[in-house]
Amino acid sequence: MPELPEVETTRRGLLPHVVGRRVDGVVVRDARLRWPVPADLDRTLRGKRITGLRRRGKYLVFDCPHGHLLVHLGMSGRLSLVPDGTPARRHDHVDVQLEGHTTLRLTDPRRFGACLWLEGDAEDHALLRHLGLEPFDPAFDGAALHRLSRGRSTAIKHFLMDARIVTGVGNIYASEALFHAGIHPSRPAGRISRARYDRLAEAIRATLERALAAGGTTLRDFAAADGSLGHFQSQTAVYGREGEPCRACRAPIRLLRQGQRSTYYCPRCQR
């Protein structure tokens, strides 16, 4: 499900309701996520106050004294705020009960997501340490992409989805950004010029910004913390538009399989 715009939309929705609040308790109904949810999470979090909520790539980091609650939404995860006592449905795996009769609820049908406690400094943890550039960080630009891609034969689409290079760009926004930059998704990353990377870096930022303004993309189950749906899916240039005319040149949009993932592109606009 969630790429940067969906995770950031979730963060913004939660922010005013969780930061400064104390945790009254944690209920783990199913610990079998990507990694087991710690059995002692209730003991760890109970009584602690959430002092901040940050995003690093597609991870949400709930800052607490002495550590951090790390949440990843995987493919189908979602966080919502519900009144205490709201009956749990089939895939509601973790509840964090907050002071003020509100429960932060993690729902994740496919269970590819994660909910972990990180002791100490979050950035030092193995899951965050090797993450690449944040698209909205000033350090993320064409020069950086150009430098990191030298000698790489991997397709640019795959390169963009590598979190060790740049974080937050997943299957939808990689296709979209490449369209806006006019780059063919199969082109080897190492054989793209500095000038074209300048354009690509800008296209990535612009695409993510527009998706953010739309509240993200709701393909099937994404919703913000308050339940509202994203609507970027109605304004994609190429994603999900196989056979439909390119919005720029009217050529039919094509579908390509790269690895196990679908890539959409315009055969005329992207070279």
Place this chain on the structure above:
DNA sequence: CTTTTGACCTGACAGC
């Protein structure tokens, strides 16, 4: 080191 492949898991949908 890079690249490729398979694995994890459930639900929705198409086709027979």
Place this chain on the structure above:
DNA sequence: TGCTGTCAGGTCAAAA
């Protein structure tokens, strides 16, 4: 009404 196959916002580990 099944059943089977394919696909879906991710990313890690192992093999080549």
